Amino acid sequence: MNIHIKQGYVVDPANDIASVTDVFIADGHIASIGSLPDGFRADKTIDATNKIVSPGFIDVNTSLREPGLEHKATIASESKAAVSAGFTTLCCSPNTIPVLDSTAVAQLIIDKAANANFAKILPLGALTVGLKGEALSEMYALKGTGCIAVSQAPSTNISPRTLRLAMQYASSFDLLVILKPEDAGIKGDGLVHEGVMSSRLGLTGIPVSAETVAIAQAIALAEETECRVHLTGISTSKGVAMLARAQYEGVSVSADTYAYQLQLTELDVGTFDANYHVSPPLRTAESRDALRAGVASGVLQVSSGHNPHDLDSKLAPFTSTESGVSSLETTLSSMINLVNSELLDWHQMVVALAAGPAKTLGLEEGHLSVGAVADVTIFDPDATWIVNNEQWHSSGLNTPFWGETMTGQVTHTFVNGRLVFER
Secondary structure (H helix, E strand, C coil): CCEEEEEEEEEEHHHCEEEEEEEEEECCEEEEECCCCCCCCCCEEEECCCCEEEECEEEEEECCCCCCCCCCCCHHHHHHHHHHCCEEEEEECCCCCCCCCCHHHHHHHHHHHHHHCCCEEEEEEECEHHHCCCCECCHHHHHHHCCCEEECCCCCCCCHHHHHHHHHHHHHCCCCEEECCCCHHHHCCCCEECCHHHHHHCCCEECCHHHHHHHHHHHHHHHHHCCCEEEECCCCHHHHHHHHHHHHCCCCEEEEEEHHHHCCCHHHHHHCCHHHCCCCCCCCHHHHHHHHHHHHHCCCEEECCECCCCHHHHCCCHHHCCCCECCHHHHHHHHHHHHHCCCCCHHHHHHHHHHHHHHHHCCCCCCCCCCCECCEEEEEEEEEEECCCCCCCCCCCCCCCCCCEEEEEEEEEEECCEEEEEC
């Protein structure tokens, strides 16, 4: 279809566009920004007045649960939730059952995504066999099958020596390595941030050093092996400072924080609500503010940290529940909240959600250049909605925002120029 998106506020950091203008899509690609292309006739015209038009969002860390955990979610359910939230590309975490450490599992995920036909799904191959932190996976074969990167996340059980060997191996194939920066030995059986609330609630705490030690190790090994590394789920102010320094010194290390970490703090855990049981844990207000500043400065990107669970996984006492939030559908509202609070502008938001992740992953997406694939998100920054069954698409209902009124809602999502979601 030929699409005319009319009079939206177009935000495209890659081309330094931030103005009210028109976008024209033809043959699945951006045909023009601003001026009507020769011979163009629209099959569909969308009035985007008072709406934001941006490149489709890209999520570096998404647990899709399939194969193996379909009682929690499926590729079809979560990719549908993704496009309803403006995400056009998802990186599928390797913690499937069986683990995404073989070409067969990678191909299965690619085929399932094609059948679902919503968002693009890019598999993340496991860094080690079974995510056990021992034998290295067949990274070259995984890359050939379509894995965009290799990842040990969410597992952290890998020795420094094995990690160094894995990064050397990945570097030889120019493969990005995605890690969760958390020292398993320091974390121990911790559940929440080590601080005021861990003491008050009598829960084992996770110290800041569990993250900073792992970040220091990743930076040192990235520098030594010349491997491209991305750290997902940064949660501490010290971690942000360490990454800023490493990036300033030219180390090839990027990072993201989860959108809900930009809103919540350790104090929210006070009710023992298991929906606040997350990994890494919610930290202090100081760390939350540092994360926000890190996003604004470009040190951090933003991912959803999406971990959908079935209801039983969150019904046990806090200490026995599984960690994680179903968060694809609240990510945009969390970011708009920061824009409305003047902590970010639209340019910085789109860099964090689209342009930055695209650059990290080496994708052609993430911008609206003429000739680029038309992955486009249109959202109303002023629309309000309630997080409830009527508005929710993910199979995971495990969100701390259930029942709350959120600001900002996607109205249209295009993947390869195809309208995959319309509200």
